[in-house]
Amino acid sequence: MRTKISIRGARMHNLKNISLDLPRDKFIVFTGLSGSGKSSLAFDTLYAEGQRRYVESLSTYARQFLGQMDKPEVDSLEGLSPAVSIEQRTTNRNPRSTVGTSTEIYDYLRLLYARLGTSHCPRCGSKIAAQSVQEMTSAVMNYPAGSKVVLLAPVIEAQKGEHLGVLNRLRQTGFVRVRVDGALYSLDQEIKLAKTKKHSIAAVVDRLIIKDTIKRRLSASITTALELSDGLLLINFPDSGAEILLSERAACLQCGISLPDLSPQLFSFNNPKGACSECGGLGIRQFFDPELIVPNPALSLVRGGVGPWKDIAADSYAGELVRALAEHYNFKLTTPFGKLPAKVQEAIINGTGSEVISFTYRRRRRLISSARPYPGLLKQLERRYKETSSMSVRQSLEQYLNIRPCPACKGARLNPGALAVTFNNYNIFELTEMSIERLQAWMAEIEIRGQNEKIAAPIIKEIRERLNFLTGVGLGYISLARAASSLSGGEFQRIRLASQIGASLMGVLYILDEPSIGLHQRDNQRLIKTLIRLRDQGNTVIVVEHDADTILAADHVLDIGPGAGVHGGEIIYNGPTSGLFAKEDSLTGGYLSGRLIIPLPESRRRPGRGKRITIKEARANNLKNITAHFPLGLMTCVTGVSGSGKSTLVMETLYKGAVNILNGARQAAGEGRISGLRHIDKIINIDQSPIGRTPRSNPATYTGVLSPIRELLARLPEARARGYKAGRFSFNIKGGRCEACQGDGLLKIAMHFLPDVYVTCESCRGSRYNPETLDILYRGKSIADILTMNVEEALEFFKNIPPIKNRLQTLYDVGLTYISLGQSSTTLSGGEAQRIKLARELSKRGTGSTLYILDEPTTGLHPADIQHLLNVLHRLTDAGNTVVVIEHNLDVIKTADQIIDLGPEGGDEGGEIIAGGTPEEVAAEARSYTGRFLKQIL
Incomplete structure (x- = not known):
């Protein structure tokens, strides 16, 4: 039996023809700087080859339904097991998928209710039996x-x-x-x-x-x-x-209501037998929201105060109708909507009732007269949305749609008959609404006797085990009813991890991407125990990770470096964890051993007198009517265990509330009163969403550095002689781009029963531009050559061109030296996208009065990269801006000026401010989990 995985000549992306052996059935950590090549080896080589070999073993018929993976650039790979990849992507966007359905716990609950549930009349509540x-x-x-x-x-x-x-x-x-x-x-x-x-x-x-x-x-x-x-x-x-x-079957004699037989299908919101008839099992209903229809009541009808009437022609149906309404109710079209009489506002939105509105409008050169009651914008939009077959019309109307719980089932997704069945006095929705920790405790206390015990025992055993797995990976604060699409990448990854443990497979190669993301230090040990348990089942577990606790718990460590991009892709260390400390040329070993540290600031900024943003009576989700202060001109870290309410306080309450006040927006913000925004001129949320949704978007276009590059090329003598403008060097418009591939650089070949294949365009050979455009050279480089440069190379190349150099310098400062200027945005990680957004903010001329909000910016970062990030955040703060960061990383927390620590636990037991002040003050608070860990490093 093989005891190792042998890799020879791995050359994917920046890997430099590396060869190595990894032990099988061990817990292995891949570490190194961001962009050093960890994911290239773990996912693009090991997983890709394991998956490719599995797919190739299937019949041609079966392969047409599976994605086909290219053979990675590697000479040989031996000892490879079937591979399972668990990445940080919330791939399930199906609105019907929940935590309960993803983990199969809901399937067992449905079976439990079908076998041991007690039916009640949905109307009078009396017990019902067949x-x-x-x-x-x-x-x-x-x-x-x-x-x-x-x-x-x-x-x-x-x-x-x-x-x-x-x-x-x-x-x-x-x-x-x-x-x-x-x-x-x-x-x-x-x-x-x-x-x-x-x-x-x-x-x-x-x-x-x-x-x-x-x-x-x-x-x-x-x-x-x-x-x-x-x-x-x-x-x-x-x-x-x-x-x-x-x-x-079952019926209530008093109410004359008959219920169907109890079956698992009755409790499924994905089955017509159980789904709510109003919402079809989604638990939500879309509706046209008056607040979105009138986004800014300070504007008049002629200035766009009513969204759907913003761009109407004066002689159109809508234009004449607006004029007729103004005449009928005697108001001026220049009056702000918010100052119109309540009756007029009601007529515009909900209709005129029995009052007839007469007007004439033009259609296809004909004058048409209309004299009838006006139904109102809400009904007009509903009818148009329902009847139109045009996607563009639907998309334009969707901006006025909002979501609310279904009024029939109140968000429970099930019909009244299913919700009227109880087990131990709870219906199935009430159980799924509990936090997993609370449900786990409830399940542990269940006592069933007699004949029912034989029926219930195997079902309850499976439920308890799966709940244990979820709490083991630090997800005790979420509920089974939570939509899978609302989970963060880290949460979704840990749910998949829990499911894999429950599957009890042996001989599998598991590859995970930073499972500790989003976890407080307190929960790290539970996650590590889960990974060790997966290894002990007879599997090889490879984790791409920067977390020190995870690295120290591993059996084997592979450190890739020494730098990022072209400076990475080499093996710095490959062996038992204990040997990494002595490795002098390993950055990871230096931080683990204490030779390298992220230093504490020499002094902390102090809050100015009275200058702060205050949120009072914050009680969205699990927040317990708290008051929080964010001092202006400081960097504040919001900390706490997972599920304690950090995102609710910062993203839902502070960010959305401030955007509503500063920008006149109408986002559904968390409940709470915000004051102190008079010193803030704008608010920017630097999140980890992609910088673009298409492969055409890249760092050069997003940061704006491509514009001065195109202008530079257009000023060259040869370009001026040919009459080329800056637009000639864009691959998004006709003129300079290759028309064979329309600037993509690739052509899609349909393979019918096999997956589509993408091949390099023969006309431009992947450059995206036509030959005439590529003739224009600056210092021997064409626009295509420039876009293949990484940030470090481009910074040296354009060091004498300030407009270009300054923008590239910001990308360099945030640690993105290794990404290429033309790299597709779809290939960037969430952390890389976030840092590109930071770089763009740095390149702007600041006002010193901006509020920056970041949610876990250290995702995917090595300690050396975190130092770069901190330099940028403190640079923004030194310029007078206010920075608010949600973070678990202690290196970031210890350098903050102020901390707001939420807790004490997650879910229902969280939502309180446990500690606040400087890191030293929080470290002195005995109730604070964050304080306990801070105390060890301050």
């Missing part, structure tokens, strides 16, 4: 003697059609009468039903008068009715007109 023929007979016999009773078998319930086949079958079976839509008919007569309308049909099985001698006949008639109507019986009392619906 009724036998004997119970139904007794129920009818309990009515007073002499009561008239008609037994009906419902065969059609609210279905469109003529239903001739149903009526003919009833005649052939021997039935004489039938009730259609509440009216009695003889089956001897011809019954014509409208094909386009819904109808209800019930066969009259028997007509009786209650007395002791009818019991046998009643029982036989009930049996006939149940067989005919699939278990339903409708009892009609002609004297009073009352009716009762009984069911062989």
Whole structure:
């Protein structure tokens, strides 16, 4: 049996023909500077080859449904196991996917409720059980003697059609009468039903008068009715007109409500049996929001105060309608919307009711007169959105749409029948709303006795194990009902990790990308134990990681470097973790051993008197009505365990609330009152979202450095002689780009039953430009040559051109020396995208009154890269700006001017400010988990 993975001649991206052996069935960490080549070896070589070999072993038919991976640039790879990649990408954007469905815990809960749930009437709440023929007979016999009773078998319930086949079958079976839509008919007569309308049909099985001698006949008639109507019986009392619906399955006698049999499908919001009929199981409804329709009430109708009327022509239907409304209600079109009378605002948004609005408008050179009540913008937009088949129209209308919980199910996704079933006094939605830690505790206390214990034991065992796995990876604060699309990349990765542990596979190569992202130091040890458990199941676990605790816990470390990009791709150290400390040329070893450190600031900035942003009564999500202060001109770190409320306070309350106040926006901000923004002129959220959604976007276009480069080339004598302008050097427009590939550099070849293949364009050979454009050279380099340069090379090349050099310098300062200017934005990590955004902000002329917000900017960063990041953040702060950072990394936290520490725990047990002040003051707070770890390094 092989004991090692042998890699020979790996050359993917910046890897320099490296050869190495890695031990199998061990916990291995790949570390090194950002851009050094860790992911190139882990994902683009090991995982890609493992996946490629698996796919190639399948039939041609099966391969058409799987993505085909190119063979990585490596001479040989031996000892490779089937590979599973767990990356930091929230790949599941399906609105129907939740944490419960992703982990399969919800499937076991559905089974538990189907087997041991107790049905209740959705209307009155009384317990419901299925009724036998004997119970139904007794129920009818309990009515007073002499009561008239008609037994009906419902065969059609609210279905469109003529239903001739149903009526003919009833005649052939021997039935004489039938009730259609509440009216009695003889089956001897011809019954014509409208094909386009819904109808209800019930066969009259028997007509009786209650007395002791009818019991046998009643029982036989009930049996006939149940067989005919699939278990339903409708009892009609002609004297009073009352009716009762009984069911062989389950029904409430008092309310006449019948419930379906308990089955796992009933509790699935992805199945019509269980899904809410209003929202289809999504739990949310889209609606046109008046606040989005009127984004800025300070503007008048003619200045765009009402969004859908912003660009209307004066003689169009909408233009004439607006004028007619103004005349009818006697208001000026120049009056701000917010100052119009309430009646006028109501008429514009919700309609004029019975009041008729008369006007004439032009359509296709014809004048058309209209005199009718105006339905209002909301109804007009709803009708247009529903009826249009144009994608562009739908997209233009979607800017006015908002989302709210479904009014029918209140966000529970299930129909009333499913929500009326309980287990130990909770319905299934109430369980999924609990935090995983609380659900875990609830499941541990369940006691089931008797026959039900045998049914429940294996189901509850599976649920408990999966809940344990989730808490083990630090996700105890989230709930099973949480949408998968709302998870961060780190959270989604840890859910997949928990699922893999539950799968109990052996002999697998697991490759993970920074699983510690988003985790507080307190939760790190639990994650490490989970990784070790995965190894102990007989697997090889490779983790790309910078976290010191994870590196120290590993069996084996591979350090790649020494630098990033062209300066990386070499093996600095490959061996047991203990040997890394003594490696003098290893940056990682230097930081782990203490030879290298990120120093504490010589002095901390102090808050100015009264100059601060204050949030009062913050109580969105789990925040407990807190008051938080963010001093102006300082760098403030918001810390706390996962799920403690950091993102709710900073992103939902501070950022969105401040944007609403400063920019007049109407984002759905978290509840809380914000003051102190008078000293802030703009607010910028530097997040990790991509800098562009297409491969055409790149660092050069995003930072704006491409513009002065194109202008420089256009000023060259040869370009001027040919009449070339700066636009000639753009690959996005006709003129200078290669038209064969339209500036992509690649051509897509459809392979029919095989995956599409992308090949280099033969006309431009991947350069994106036509030959005439490439003839223009600056110091021997064409525009295509310049875009292939990395930042470090370009900075040296353009060192004498200040407009270009200054922008490149900012990319250099944030540690992105290794990325190429023309690198597609889709290949950049979240951390790289965030630093490019930082670089763009640095290149702008600052006002010194900007509020910068960053959410975990150290994602994907080596300690040496974190030093670059801190230099930039403190540079922004020294310029008078205010920086607010959500962070778990202690090196960032210890250099902050102020800290706001939330907790004490995650989820329902969080949302309080545990400590605040300087790092030294927080370190002295015994209740603060962050303070305990800070105390060790200050």
